[in-house]
Protein backbone atom coordinates (compact mmCIF):
# COMPACT_ATOMS: atom_id res chain seq x y z
CA UNK A 1 0.00 0.00 0.00
CA UNK A 2 1.22 3.50 -0.83
CA UNK A 3 1.35 6.39 1.63
CA UNK A 4 -1.77 8.53 1.58
CA UNK A 5 -3.77 11.26 3.26
CA UNK A 6 -7.52 10.85 3.50
CA UNK A 7 -9.65 13.83 4.38
CA UNK A 8 -13.28 14.35 3.56
CA UNK A 9 -15.10 17.16 5.37
CA UNK A 10 -18.64 16.64 4.00
CA UNK A 11 -21.26 15.95 6.66
CA UNK A 12 -23.68 13.30 5.43
CA UNK A 13 -27.22 13.15 6.77
CA UNK A 14 -28.68 9.92 5.49
CA UNK A 15 -32.15 8.43 5.57
CA UNK A 16 -35.86 8.77 5.17
CA UNK A 17 -37.45 12.10 6.21
CA UNK A 18 -34.11 13.91 6.57
CA UNK A 19 -34.81 16.73 4.08
CA UNK A 20 -36.46 18.71 6.86
CA UNK A 21 -32.94 19.23 8.31
CA UNK A 22 -31.64 21.26 5.35
CA UNK A 23 -32.79 24.56 6.89
CA UNK A 24 -31.06 24.13 10.22
CA UNK A 25 -27.87 23.01 8.45
CA UNK A 26 -27.96 25.84 5.90
CA UNK A 27 -28.49 28.60 8.46
CA UNK A 28 -25.02 27.83 9.89
CA UNK A 29 -23.53 29.23 6.68
CA UNK A 30 -25.46 32.47 6.22
CA UNK A 31 -28.81 34.17 5.80
CA UNK A 32 -29.39 34.25 2.07
CA UNK A 33 -29.33 31.09 -0.04
CA UNK A 34 -29.26 30.52 -3.78
CA UNK A 35 -31.43 27.47 -4.43
CA UNK A 36 -30.09 25.69 -7.52
CA UNK A 37 -32.12 22.99 -9.28
CA UNK A 38 -33.05 21.55 -12.65
CA UNK A 39 -36.47 21.63 -14.20
CA UNK A 40 -39.59 19.79 -13.15
CA UNK A 41 -38.60 16.58 -11.33
CA UNK A 42 -38.19 18.07 -7.84
CA UNK A 43 -41.52 19.87 -8.15
CA UNK A 44 -43.29 16.69 -9.27
CA UNK A 45 -41.92 14.47 -6.49
CA UNK A 46 -42.46 16.96 -3.65
CA UNK A 47 -38.78 17.52 -2.83
CA UNK A 48 -38.88 21.20 -3.81
CA UNK A 49 -41.71 21.93 -1.35
CA UNK A 50 -39.94 20.11 1.49
CA UNK A 51 -36.67 21.96 0.90
CA UNK A 52 -38.32 25.37 0.66
CA UNK A 53 -40.39 24.75 3.80
CA UNK A 54 -37.31 23.79 5.79
CA UNK A 55 -35.22 26.74 4.52
CA UNK A 56 -38.00 29.20 5.31
CA UNK A 57 -38.61 27.68 8.74
CA UNK A 58 -34.93 28.37 9.45
CA UNK A 59 -35.47 32.07 8.49
CA UNK A 60 -33.37 31.83 5.36
CA UNK A 61 -34.02 34.21 2.50
CA UNK A 62 -34.14 32.13 -0.69
CA UNK A 63 -33.49 33.17 -4.27
CA UNK A 64 -33.84 30.58 -6.99
CA UNK A 65 -31.73 29.60 -9.97
CA UNK A 66 -33.24 26.76 -11.99
CA UNK A 67 -32.99 25.24 -15.44
CA UNK A 68 -29.84 23.17 -14.97
CA UNK A 69 -29.70 20.68 -17.83
CA UNK A 70 -28.19 17.22 -17.70
CA UNK A 71 -24.48 17.55 -18.53
CA UNK A 72 -24.47 21.21 -17.39
CA UNK A 73 -23.10 23.94 -19.62
CA UNK A 74 -20.84 26.92 -19.04
CA UNK A 75 -23.23 29.64 -20.30
CA UNK A 76 -25.86 28.63 -17.76
CA UNK A 77 -23.30 28.55 -14.94
CA UNK A 78 -22.10 32.02 -15.96
CA UNK A 79 -25.67 33.29 -15.62
CA UNK A 80 -25.86 31.66 -12.19
CA UNK A 81 -22.64 33.33 -11.10
CA UNK A 82 -23.87 36.77 -12.21
CA UNK A 83 -27.14 36.16 -10.37
CA UNK A 84 -25.40 34.97 -7.19
CA UNK A 85 -23.26 38.12 -7.23
CA UNK A 86 -26.20 40.42 -7.96
CA UNK A 87 -28.25 38.91 -5.13
CA UNK A 88 -25.22 38.75 -2.81
CA UNK A 89 -26.05 35.27 -1.58
CA UNK A 90 -24.12 33.73 1.32
CA UNK A 91 -24.46 30.09 0.36
CA UNK A 92 -25.65 27.69 -2.33
CA UNK A 93 -28.23 24.96 -1.75
CA UNK A 94 -28.34 22.45 -4.60
CA UNK A 95 -31.26 20.07 -5.05
CA UNK A 96 -30.83 17.42 -7.72
CA UNK A 97 -28.40 14.97 -9.27
CA UNK A 98 -24.76 15.43 -10.25
CA UNK A 99 -25.52 18.07 -12.88
CA UNK A 100 -27.20 20.32 -10.33
CA UNK A 101 -24.58 19.80 -7.62
CA UNK A 102 -21.75 20.41 -10.11
CA UNK A 103 -23.48 23.60 -11.28
CA UNK A 104 -23.81 24.77 -7.67
CA UNK A 105 -20.12 24.06 -7.06
CA UNK A 106 -19.14 26.02 -10.18
CA UNK A 107 -21.33 28.97 -9.16
CA UNK A 108 -19.83 28.81 -5.65
CA UNK A 109 -16.30 29.14 -7.04
CA UNK A 110 -17.23 31.69 -9.70
CA UNK A 111 -19.09 33.94 -7.28
CA UNK A 112 -15.87 34.60 -5.38
CA UNK A 113 -13.78 35.83 -8.29
CA UNK A 114 -13.81 38.29 -11.17
CA UNK A 115 -12.21 35.74 -13.48
CA UNK A 116 -14.21 33.68 -15.95
CA UNK A 117 -15.00 30.42 -14.15
CA UNK A 118 -13.89 28.42 -17.20
CA UNK A 119 -10.29 29.45 -16.43
CA UNK A 120 -10.44 27.05 -13.47
CA UNK A 121 -11.55 24.16 -15.66
CA UNK A 122 -8.69 24.65 -18.13
CA UNK A 123 -6.18 25.10 -15.31
CA UNK A 124 -5.46 28.73 -16.17
CA UNK A 125 -6.29 29.78 -12.61
CA UNK A 126 -6.54 28.19 -9.17
CA UNK A 127 -9.61 28.38 -6.97
CA UNK A 128 -8.81 30.23 -3.76
CA UNK A 129 -12.27 30.69 -2.30
CA UNK A 130 -15.86 29.56 -2.80
CA UNK A 131 -19.26 30.06 -1.26
CA UNK A 132 -20.42 27.17 0.95
CA UNK A 133 -22.35 24.51 -0.97
CA UNK A 134 -24.98 22.19 0.50
CA UNK A 135 -26.76 19.41 -1.37
CA UNK A 136 -30.03 17.52 -1.29
CA UNK A 137 -29.34 14.56 -3.55
CA UNK A 138 -32.09 13.17 -5.80
CA UNK A 139 -30.17 10.77 -8.03
CA UNK A 140 -27.55 8.18 -7.08
CA UNK A 141 -24.69 8.25 -9.57
CA UNK A 142 -21.87 10.75 -9.47
CA UNK A 143 -20.67 10.99 -5.86
CA UNK A 144 -20.62 14.78 -6.27
CA UNK A 145 -22.47 14.95 -2.96
CA UNK A 146 -19.29 14.00 -1.09
CA UNK A 147 -16.40 14.95 -3.31
CA UNK A 148 -14.39 17.94 -4.46
CA UNK A 149 -15.17 17.70 -8.17
CA UNK A 150 -17.37 19.64 -10.58
CA UNK A 151 -17.69 18.70 -14.25
CA UNK A 152 -18.80 21.30 -16.78
CA UNK A 153 -19.17 21.52 -20.56
CA UNK A 154 -18.08 24.56 -22.50
CA UNK A 155 -20.67 24.20 -25.23
CA UNK A 156 -18.91 26.69 -27.53
CA UNK A 157 -15.73 24.59 -27.65
CA UNK A 158 -17.32 21.18 -26.88
CA UNK A 159 -14.86 20.69 -24.03
CA UNK A 160 -16.09 18.82 -20.97
CA UNK A 161 -13.60 19.34 -18.16
CA UNK A 162 -13.46 19.16 -14.38
CA UNK A 163 -12.17 21.02 -11.36
CA UNK A 164 -10.94 19.32 -8.21
CA UNK A 165 -10.55 21.60 -5.21
CA UNK A 166 -11.22 21.23 -1.49
CA UNK A 167 -13.11 24.55 -1.64
CA UNK A 168 -16.11 22.84 -3.23
CA UNK A 169 -16.61 19.84 -0.98
CA UNK A 170 -20.28 20.17 0.02
CA UNK A 171 -20.49 21.28 3.64
CA UNK A 172 -23.53 19.07 4.19
CA UNK A 173 -25.32 16.60 1.94
CA UNK A 174 -28.74 15.20 2.67
CA UNK A 175 -29.33 11.76 1.21
CA UNK A 176 -32.94 10.66 1.49
CA UNK A 177 -33.28 7.51 -0.64
CA UNK A 178 -37.01 8.08 -1.12
CA UNK A 179 -36.18 11.11 -3.30
CA UNK A 180 -34.86 8.62 -5.88
CA UNK A 181 -38.10 6.59 -6.15
CA UNK A 182 -39.07 8.74 -9.14
CA UNK A 183 -35.80 8.27 -11.05
CA UNK A 184 -36.76 6.55 -14.32
CA UNK A 185 -35.37 3.13 -15.23
CA UNK A 186 -32.86 4.45 -17.76
CA UNK A 187 -31.25 6.91 -15.31
CA UNK A 188 -31.31 4.27 -12.57
CA UNK A 189 -29.27 2.05 -14.90
CA UNK A 190 -26.95 4.87 -16.05
CA UNK A 191 -26.37 5.79 -12.41
CA UNK A 192 -25.38 2.20 -11.59
CA UNK A 193 -22.94 2.14 -14.51
CA UNK A 194 -21.43 5.46 -13.40
CA UNK A 195 -20.98 4.13 -9.85
CA UNK A 196 -19.31 0.95 -11.16
CA UNK A 197 -17.05 3.07 -13.35
CA UNK A 198 -16.01 5.32 -10.45
CA UNK A 199 -15.26 2.32 -8.27
CA UNK A 200 -13.25 0.46 -10.90
CA UNK A 201 -11.24 3.17 -12.70
CA UNK A 202 -8.79 3.19 -9.78
CA UNK A 203 -9.01 -0.60 -9.37
CA UNK A 204 -7.88 -1.15 -12.97
CA UNK A 205 -5.31 1.66 -13.29
CA UNK A 206 -3.70 1.70 -9.83
CA UNK A 207 0.02 1.91 -9.45
CA UNK A 208 0.14 -0.43 -6.44
CA UNK A 209 -1.71 -3.73 -6.74
CA UNK A 210 -1.09 -4.90 -3.17
CA UNK A 211 -4.30 -3.26 -2.04
CA UNK A 212 -6.52 -6.09 -0.77
CA UNK A 213 -8.80 -3.95 1.36
CA UNK A 214 -9.39 -1.43 -1.45
CA UNK A 215 -9.91 -4.30 -3.92
CA UNK A 216 -12.47 -6.08 -1.80
CA UNK A 217 -14.23 -2.82 -0.95
CA UNK A 218 -14.53 -2.16 -4.69
CA UNK A 219 -15.59 -5.70 -5.57
CA UNK A 220 -18.18 -5.74 -2.78
CA UNK A 221 -19.51 -2.39 -3.90
CA UNK A 222 -19.76 -3.47 -7.56
CA UNK A 223 -21.53 -6.73 -6.71
CA UNK A 224 -23.95 -4.94 -4.41
CA UNK A 225 -24.73 -2.26 -6.98
CA UNK A 226 -25.45 -4.95 -9.57
CA UNK A 227 -27.82 -6.79 -7.22
CA UNK A 228 -29.66 -3.64 -6.12
CA UNK A 229 -29.99 -2.32 -9.68
CA UNK A 230 -31.71 -5.52 -10.73
CA UNK A 231 -34.08 -5.17 -7.79
CA UNK A 232 -34.84 -1.53 -8.67
CA UNK A 233 -35.55 -2.22 -12.31
CA UNK A 234 -38.33 -4.52 -11.08
CA UNK A 235 -39.36 -2.53 -7.99
CA UNK A 236 -38.35 1.16 -8.23
CA UNK A 237 -39.64 1.91 -4.73
CA UNK A 238 -37.67 -0.79 -2.89
CA UNK A 239 -36.31 1.33 -0.02
CA UNK A 240 -33.38 -0.91 0.91
CA UNK A 241 -32.15 -1.11 -2.69
CA UNK A 242 -32.52 2.68 -3.23
CA UNK A 243 -30.72 3.33 0.07
CA UNK A 244 -27.91 0.93 -0.74
CA UNK A 245 -27.37 2.36 -4.23
CA UNK A 246 -27.41 5.90 -2.86
CA UNK A 247 -24.72 5.15 -0.29
CA UNK A 248 -22.76 3.20 -2.91
CA UNK A 249 -22.72 6.24 -5.21
CA UNK A 250 -21.28 8.33 -2.41
CA UNK A 251 -18.65 5.78 -1.36
CA UNK A 252 -17.51 5.08 -4.92
CA UNK A 253 -16.06 8.56 -5.41
CA UNK A 254 -15.38 10.13 -2.03
CA UNK A 255 -11.70 9.16 -1.91
CA UNK A 256 -12.10 6.06 0.23
CA UNK A 257 -11.60 3.42 -2.47
CA UNK A 258 -8.52 5.07 -3.92
CA UNK A 259 -6.74 5.81 -0.62
CA UNK A 260 -3.45 3.90 -0.67
CA UNK A 261 -3.54 2.73 -4.29
CA UNK A 262 -0.98 5.31 -5.45
CA UNK A 263 -1.23 6.91 -8.89
CA UNK A 264 -4.41 6.10 -10.83
CA UNK A 265 -6.30 7.53 -13.77
CA UNK A 266 -9.83 8.10 -15.07
CA UNK A 267 -9.40 7.23 -18.77
CA UNK A 268 -12.93 6.00 -19.47
CA UNK A 269 -14.31 9.20 -17.97
CA UNK A 270 -11.85 11.18 -20.07
CA UNK A 271 -13.06 9.51 -23.30
CA UNK A 272 -16.72 9.57 -22.24
CA UNK A 273 -16.61 13.30 -21.64
CA UNK A 274 -16.02 13.74 -25.37
CA UNK A 275 -19.13 11.69 -26.14
CA UNK A 276 -21.40 13.69 -23.84
CA UNK A 277 -19.91 17.04 -24.84
CA UNK A 278 -20.25 16.34 -28.58
CA UNK A 279 -23.52 14.36 -28.62
CA UNK A 280 -26.75 14.27 -26.67
CA UNK A 281 -26.02 11.28 -24.43
CA UNK A 282 -26.25 10.73 -20.68
CA UNK A 283 -22.91 10.36 -18.91
CA UNK A 284 -23.67 6.84 -17.63
CA UNK A 285 -24.80 5.76 -21.10
CA UNK A 286 -21.53 7.06 -22.54
CA UNK A 287 -19.57 5.10 -19.93
CA UNK A 288 -21.57 2.00 -20.84
CA UNK A 289 -20.20 2.32 -24.38
CA UNK A 290 -16.60 3.23 -23.55
CA UNK A 291 -15.90 0.95 -20.58
CA UNK A 292 -15.99 -2.50 -22.25
CA UNK A 293 -13.91 -1.24 -25.21
CA UNK A 294 -11.34 0.41 -22.93
CA UNK A 295 -11.16 -2.76 -20.81
CA UNK A 296 -10.51 -4.88 -23.93
CA UNK A 297 -7.72 -2.54 -24.99
CA UNK A 298 -6.05 -2.54 -21.55
CA UNK A 299 -6.53 -6.27 -21.10
CA UNK A 300 -4.43 -6.95 -24.20
CA UNK A 301 -1.53 -5.30 -22.38
CA UNK A 302 -2.05 -6.60 -18.87
CA UNK A 303 -4.94 -8.95 -18.06
CA UNK A 304 -4.16 -9.64 -14.38
CA UNK A 305 -6.49 -7.10 -12.72
CA UNK A 306 -9.24 -7.83 -15.23
CA UNK A 307 -8.94 -11.55 -14.45
CA UNK A 308 -9.21 -10.84 -10.72
CA UNK A 309 -12.34 -8.80 -11.43
CA UNK A 310 -13.79 -11.62 -13.57
CA UNK A 311 -13.14 -14.25 -10.88
CA UNK A 312 -14.46 -12.26 -7.97
CA UNK A 313 -17.44 -10.56 -9.61
CA UNK A 314 -18.62 -13.26 -11.98
CA UNK A 315 -16.95 -16.42 -10.59
CA UNK A 316 -15.18 -17.07 -13.91
CA UNK A 317 -12.22 -19.50 -14.00
CA UNK A 318 -10.97 -20.12 -17.55
CA UNK A 319 -7.75 -21.98 -18.30
CA UNK A 320 -5.66 -18.80 -18.75
CA UNK A 321 -5.51 -15.38 -17.13
CA UNK A 322 -6.20 -13.71 -20.48
CA UNK A 323 -9.27 -15.85 -21.20
CA UNK A 324 -10.64 -15.30 -17.70
CA UNK A 325 -10.16 -11.55 -18.10
CA UNK A 326 -11.80 -11.48 -21.55
CA UNK A 327 -14.80 -13.50 -20.34
CA UNK A 328 -15.24 -11.09 -17.42
CA UNK A 329 -15.31 -8.12 -19.78
CA UNK A 330 -17.93 -9.85 -21.95
CA UNK A 331 -20.02 -10.59 -18.83
CA UNK A 332 -19.86 -6.96 -17.67
CA UNK A 333 -20.82 -5.76 -21.15
CA UNK A 334 -23.73 -8.22 -21.21
CA UNK A 335 -24.86 -6.95 -17.82
CA UNK A 336 -24.77 -3.33 -19.00
CA UNK A 337 -26.96 -4.40 -21.94
CA UNK A 338 -29.31 -6.34 -19.66
CA UNK A 339 -30.04 -3.24 -17.58
CA UNK A 340 -30.49 -1.05 -20.67
CA UNK A 341 -27.07 0.51 -21.18
CA UNK A 342 -25.91 1.00 -24.79
CA UNK A 343 -22.61 -0.83 -25.33
CA UNK A 344 -21.74 0.24 -28.85
CA UNK A 345 -21.38 3.64 -30.46
CA UNK A 346 -24.27 2.85 -32.81
CA UNK A 347 -26.52 1.82 -29.90
CA UNK A 348 -25.79 5.25 -28.41
CA UNK A 349 -26.55 6.97 -31.76
CA UNK A 350 -22.95 8.12 -32.07
CA UNK A 351 -21.66 8.03 -35.66
CA UNK A 352 -18.64 5.73 -35.83
CA UNK A 353 -17.31 7.70 -38.82
CA UNK A 354 -16.72 10.57 -36.39
CA UNK A 355 -14.28 8.53 -34.27
CA UNK A 356 -11.31 10.70 -35.40
CA UNK A 357 -13.07 13.90 -34.25
CA UNK A 358 -14.03 12.28 -30.93
CA UNK A 359 -10.46 11.12 -30.43
CA UNK A 360 -9.10 14.59 -31.22
CA UNK A 361 -11.47 16.06 -28.62
CA UNK A 362 -10.53 13.44 -26.00
CA UNK A 363 -6.80 13.89 -26.63
CA UNK A 364 -7.09 17.52 -25.49
CA UNK A 365 -8.44 16.28 -22.15
CA UNK A 366 -5.72 13.63 -21.92
CA UNK A 367 -3.11 16.37 -22.31
CA UNK A 368 -4.82 18.63 -19.75
CA UNK A 369 -5.21 15.75 -17.28
CA UNK A 370 -1.65 14.51 -18.01
CA UNK A 371 -2.82 10.98 -18.87
CA UNK A 372 0.19 9.23 -20.36
CA UNK A 373 -0.13 7.17 -23.50
CA UNK A 374 -3.54 8.42 -24.63
CA UNK A 375 -2.57 9.75 -28.02
CA UNK A 376 -5.18 10.27 -30.70
CA UNK A 377 -4.14 6.97 -32.30
CA UNK A 378 -4.62 5.06 -29.04
CA UNK A 379 -8.01 6.66 -28.40
CA UNK A 380 -9.07 5.77 -31.96
CA UNK A 381 -8.04 2.16 -31.28
CA UNK A 382 -10.12 2.12 -28.09
CA UNK A 383 -13.13 3.70 -29.81
CA UNK A 384 -12.89 1.13 -32.59
CA UNK A 385 -13.34 -1.52 -29.89
CA UNK A 386 -16.58 0.29 -28.93
CA UNK A 387 -18.21 -0.11 -32.36
Ligand SMILES: NC(=O)c1ccc[n+]([C@@H]2O[C@H](COP(=O)([O-])OP(=O)(O)OC[C@H]3O[C@@H](n4cnc5c(N)ncnc54)[C@H](O)[C@@H]3O)[C@@H](O)[C@H]2O)c1
Nearest residue numbers: 041070071097098099138139141142144149179182183283
Ligand atom coordinates in the same frame (compact mmCIF):
# COMPACT_ATOMS: atom_id res chain seq x y z
N1 LIG B 1 -18.81 15.81 -9.72
C1 LIG B 1 -18.49 14.56 -9.92
O1 LIG B 1 -17.72 13.96 -9.17
C2 LIG B 1 -19.04 13.84 -11.12
C3 LIG B 1 -18.76 12.49 -11.29
C4 LIG B 1 -19.30 11.84 -12.39
C5 LIG B 1 -20.10 12.52 -13.29
N2 LIG B 1 -20.35 13.84 -13.10
C6 LIG B 1 -21.19 14.61 -14.03
O2 LIG B 1 -22.52 14.69 -13.49
C7 LIG B 1 -23.45 14.83 -14.58
C8 LIG B 1 -24.49 13.73 -14.54
O3 LIG B 1 -25.17 13.76 -13.28
P1 LIG B 1 -26.21 12.60 -12.92
O4 LIG B 1 -25.78 11.32 -13.52
O5 LIG B 1 -26.40 12.65 -11.45
O6 LIG B 1 -27.52 12.99 -13.69
P2 LIG B 1 -28.24 14.41 -13.85
O7 LIG B 1 -28.07 15.24 -12.65
O8 LIG B 1 -27.80 14.96 -15.16
O9 LIG B 1 -29.77 13.97 -13.93
C9 LIG B 1 -30.19 13.12 -14.97
C10 LIG B 1 -31.69 13.30 -15.21
O10 LIG B 1 -32.41 12.80 -14.09
C11 LIG B 1 -33.37 13.74 -13.65
N3 LIG B 1 -33.59 13.52 -12.23
C12 LIG B 1 -32.74 13.80 -11.20
N4 LIG B 1 -33.28 13.39 -10.04
C13 LIG B 1 -34.49 12.85 -10.33
C14 LIG B 1 -35.52 12.27 -9.55
N5 LIG B 1 -35.40 12.12 -8.22
N6 LIG B 1 -36.64 11.84 -10.18
C15 LIG B 1 -36.77 11.94 -11.52
N7 LIG B 1 -35.81 12.48 -12.32
C16 LIG B 1 -34.70 12.93 -11.72
C17 LIG B 1 -32.76 15.08 -14.02
O11 LIG B 1 -33.74 16.07 -14.13
C18 LIG B 1 -32.10 14.75 -15.35
O12 LIG B 1 -33.03 14.85 -16.39
C19 LIG B 1 -22.63 14.74 -15.85
O13 LIG B 1 -22.31 16.05 -16.31
C20 LIG B 1 -21.37 14.03 -15.39
O14 LIG B 1 -20.27 14.26 -16.23
C21 LIG B 1 -19.85 14.50 -12.02
